[in-house]
Amino acid sequence: MRRRSYYKKSNAGRIIILLLIAAAVTFGTWYRGLFNSGFDADYLVENSRLKRAGFETNVEELVSRKGIKAYYMEERTNPIISVYFLFQKAGASFDQRGKEGLAHVTAALMTEGAGDLDSREFKEILEDKAISISFAADDDDVSGSLLTLKENQKEAFELLRTVLTEPRFDSKKTELVKQQMLAVLERQKEYPDSVLEQLWRQEIFGAHPYGRNSLGRAEDIVRINRDVLQRRVRESLTKDRLIVGIAGDISKQEALKMLDRVFGALPEKGKKTANEDAKAHFDGREKVIPRDLAQDIAIFAAEGTARNNPDFYPLYIANQIFGGQGLTSRLSLAAREDEALTYGIYSYLSLKDDAALIRGGFSATPDKFARVKEIVGREWQRMAEEGVSDEEVEAAKKYLTASYNLRFASIANISAILAAMQREKLGIDFLQKRNSYVEAVTTEQVNEAAKKYFGAGQPVWVSLGK
Amino acid sequence: MGKFLRLLAFLWLAGTGAAEARLFEAEEFFLDNGLRVVVIPNHKAPIVQQMVWYNVGSVDEAPGKGGVAHLLEHLMFRGTEEVKDGEFNRLITENGGSMNAFTSRDVTVYHEFMDVSRLELAMFLEADRMSGLKITPETFEKERDIVFQERMQVVENNPTAYFSEVMQRNLWQEHPYARPITGTPEEILQLSQKDAEDFYGRYYAPNNAILILSGDITTAEAKDLAEKYFGGAERKETGKRIEFPEFKGFRSSKTLMKMPQINVSRMVRYYVVPSYAQDKNQALALTVLAKYLGDGDTSQLYRRLVEDEKSAVSVAAGYDLASRSYAVFVLSALTDHPEVFEKDLDEALREAIAAFDAEALQKAKKQMLAGIIYLKDNPADAAEIAGSLLSGGMSLEDVKNYDKAIEAVSLTDVRKAAAQLLNGGYVQGFLLPEDKD
Incomplete structure (x- = not known):
């Protein structure tokens, strides 16, 4: 687009004022443009007409009469309420030997009928009232979420209470869900990505429960029955493991009442569970599992750090x-944007209770694969030895702070953040302070961390292909 | 690419009984250059989703030029006369935005999710690449190779994606929807810079696009900013979009594919049916029918085939009313009993349709609308839904009154649509494990 043309106006009534503004803006742009590429992005941002200074995200800690704690944010834009809750150390890595798969089967069965309601009746009510209740398991936790319209909150909370305290585990539904889990296990083997994921877990975590398939083992899943399920609920969905986040169109009083009503009857304490640290060894070893694929796939990982x-x-x-994030990381710029060797390459900090990793991956056709791997090795080395520049640190900090508000897009996301803040002990003022934590980091600190973690050794590679 | 088809699932969520409930408040206006602007205010957080929906998709490609729409979508991130290669990604990312784009058969869509204070930058950049794209031999070759890698990753390395492509060809026959959106690997490698430039020149213009601003912005602000940034883009005569052939003498077929990677048998069945653009009433009736038959665990097919007869591990019905040409009514299942499943499905389908009565209609409609207010929650989702429906031939009034249109669907409408479905031809496929002997 030409700079001249976007101030062209057909509306004569406003033309003078607009010309004045346009002249100012155009001049500024022109002046800076002499030194830049032709337009000035910073200028556009600094002079943005739209901004909201006073966006507030007030989080309060609630403690109910029965002593249930929660983080709470009132958000009344729409008449809807979201409750996110999790039970720490109730996840798949705590499935005992011989019961692998129990966490996922339990989570799937929680919403298959409760109290007096069989699965059909229960689901009909959810659908009629647009109430959503769902459970999920990961390696560390079992989590759940409730989404309801304000007008149905009483009924929604009552249903959630029943689910948590009186799940039915009817044998017909149990058999069906077990069949469905077995089908998921079978489908995992059909896709190269998920095949590699399982092989990678085994290689990195070995005998630690993270080394297992978190969905379980077929021979264990078929043996799961109501007794086992009920025991798992009793032992792991307990108050001492519980963390709750509440967001939406709900008053503090209503939220406090809900906490007692929904979670008050859970057992105080369950069976104590703990796993040892995963003790992964990052010695630069490379494991290749031969496959004939259109693209070879790799995961690489090294020691990271806890939250x-x-x-x-x-x-x-x-x-x-x-x-x-974005396509501007060193890996993306080198392997994708510059040499066009792959559709995507990424790395992230993986945070599990017993293992903190820097983890990355990519896929590329066999003729390009070795070159991408070489680039990863080169860039890894560069992080360890040369570190990063002030400009790169500034750009990364800008991204992390400017993207911050995007996380408030949905109230379900907000309630999940409220739970995560408690889980990771980030403090009640985290939302106000988080950007200052990012801004306080210096290039020196980044380089120390780069040296320490990237310099600790070469990542372990697990790949599927030739 | 895949995102687009997922959209309408939102509409089958569930939703509020309140009579005033609407999908979301939205307003629209046109710039003098023909750009259609839709504003969906949502002041929950200081963020805005910007989307530009170009009314051109892979279906508009010339024969032999498969994949050019999608390759062009990639090249749009590679620099303009004003903004050099790499700067678009850098600027959006540094300013905290998440951006992406997708190409479907019908449309090509670009989007940036930004803090509201960075929206003007994103608007500048979108407007800039609406008419100032600059492709160089170097950027062209790189993006072509990246797109080739994408195709290898997303399709060739995925056994079910391959099956889907085969089924699409069987289904659409001579209709241009039969062609894969990405183009075949051979087509991708044969595309030239000129192909991409021609496609861009022919179809990218303000009068062939919808700008959606969804989030912390008012219509008045949107008017000023849209005029400021997009007002200078020149209207131009755009190339004719493809004229779709009429389906005559549709050929039903049954495919049986075996693959060594496959462990769980899948079945899909596709019926070619009218889209909203072709027949509003029938489209709305089919939406209700899909809900009743196969949306979720309380649907008729799930109850019967999965819970009662245990003939399938899962089953679903789906219908996306947004399409420039015909739409598709889909039945899909995972089954451990592929040898008897077809018969079971036919029976279940016939009986479920025969049992559809006023009560079932009320129930389906109630469930479809109960949770409609949730769609107002996330501004990024709202923009995507609005864009999909508008591109699929709905007016903004239609979108806003979607709930009323669903409420107005009659028993006769659904019965008629169902009868047509049962009497029409279909294309069916089984994807099975290889024989283990």
């Missing part, structure tokens, strides 16, 4: 520069 470690923000920024 509450002082190294976290510096390493987070180092990773953003190395292989983080």
Whole structure:
């Protein structure tokens, strides 16, 4: 687009004022443009007509009469409410030997009938009232979420209470869900990505439960029955593991009442569970599992750092520069934008309770694969030895702070953040302070972290292909 | 690419009984150059989703030029007369935006999700590449190779994607929807810079696009900013979009494909049916029918085939009313009993349709509309839904009154649509594991 033309106006009434503004803007742009590429992005941002200074995200900690804690944010834009909750250390890595798959089967069966309602009746009510209740398991936790219209909140909370305290595990539904889980296990083997993921887990985590397929083993899944399921609920969906986030069109009083009503009857304590640290060894070894594929696929990983470690923000920024969001990381620029060897290459900080990793991956046709791998090795080395520049750190910090508000797009996301803040012990003022944590990081700190983590050794590679 | 088809699933969520409930508040206006601008205010957080929907998709490609729409979509990130290669990605990312684009058969869509203070930058950049794209031999070759890698990753490395492409060819026959959106690998490698430039020159213009601004912005602000940034783009005569052939003598077929990677048998069945653009009433009736038959665990087919007869592990019906040409009514299932499943499905389908009565109609409609207010929550989702429906031939009034249109669907409408479905031809496919002997 030509600069001249976008101030062209047909509306004579406003033309003078607009010309004045246009002249100012155009001049500024022109002047800076002499030194830049022709338009000035910073100028557009600094002089943005739209901005909202006073966006507030007030989080309060609630403690109900029965002692249930939650983070709470009132958000009344729409008459809807979201509750996100999780039970720490109730996830798949706590499935006992011989019961692998129990966490996922339990999560799937939680919404298959509760109390007096069989699965059909239960789901009919959810659909009629547009109430959504869902459960999921990952390696560490079992999580759940509720989304309801304000007008149906009483009924929604009552249903959730029943689900948590009186799940039915009817044998017909249990058999069906087990069949469905077995089909998921079978389908995992059909896709190269998920095949590699499982092989990678085995290679990195070995005998630690993270080394298993978190969906379980077919021979264990078929043996799951109501007794086992009920015991799992009793032992792991307990108050001492519970974390709750509440967001939406709900008053503090209503939220407090809900906490007691929904979660108040859960057992205080369950069976104590803990796994050891995963103790992955990152010695630069490379494992290739031969396959004849259109594209070979790789995952690489090395030691990372925990969320509450002082190294976290510096390493987070180092990773953003190395292989983080957008197409402007060093890996993306080199392997994709410059040499066009792959559709996508990325890295991220993986945060599990027993293992913190820097993890990355890509796929490329066999003729390009070795070159991409070489680039990863080169860039890895560069992070360790040369570190990063001030400009790169500034750009990464700009991204991390300017993208911050996007996380408030949906109230379901907000309630999940409220839970994560408690899980990771980020503090009640985290939302106000987070950008200052990012801004406080210096290039020196990033380079120290880069040296420490990228310099600790070569990543372990697991790949599928030739 | 895949995102586009997922959209209408939102509409089958569930939703509020409140009578005033509408999908979302939205307003539209046109710039003098023909750009259609849709504003969906949502002031929950200081963020805005900007989308530009060009009314051109892979279906408008000339024969032999398969994949040029999608390759052009990639090249749009590679620099203009004003903004050099690499700067678009750098500027959006540094300013905290998440951006992407997708190409479907019918449309090509670009979007940036930004803090509202960075929206003007995103608007400048979108407007800039609406008419100032500059492709160089170097950027062309790189993006062509990246697109080739994308095709290898997304289709060739995915056994079910390959099956889907075969089924699309069987389904659409001589209709241009039969061609893969990405083009075949051979087509991709044969495309030239001129092909991409021609396609851009022919179809990219303000009068062939919809700009959607969804989030912390008012219509008045949107008017000023749209005029400021997009007002200078010149209207131009755009190339004719493809004229779709009428389906005459549709050939039903049954495909059986076996692949060594496959462990779980799949079945799909496609019926070619009218889209909203072709027949509003029938499209709305089919939307209700899909909900009743196969949307979720309370649907008729799921209850019968999965829960009662255990003939399938899962089953679903789907219908996306947004299409420039015909639409498709899909039945799909995972089954451990492929040898008997077809018969079971036919029976279940016939009986479910025969049992459809006033009560079932009310229930389906109620569930479809109960949660419609959730669609107002996330501004990025709202923009995507609006864009999909508008591109699929709905007016903005139609979109805003979607709930009323669903409420107005009658028993006769659904019965008629169902009867036509049962009497029409279809294309069916089974994807099975290889025999283990």
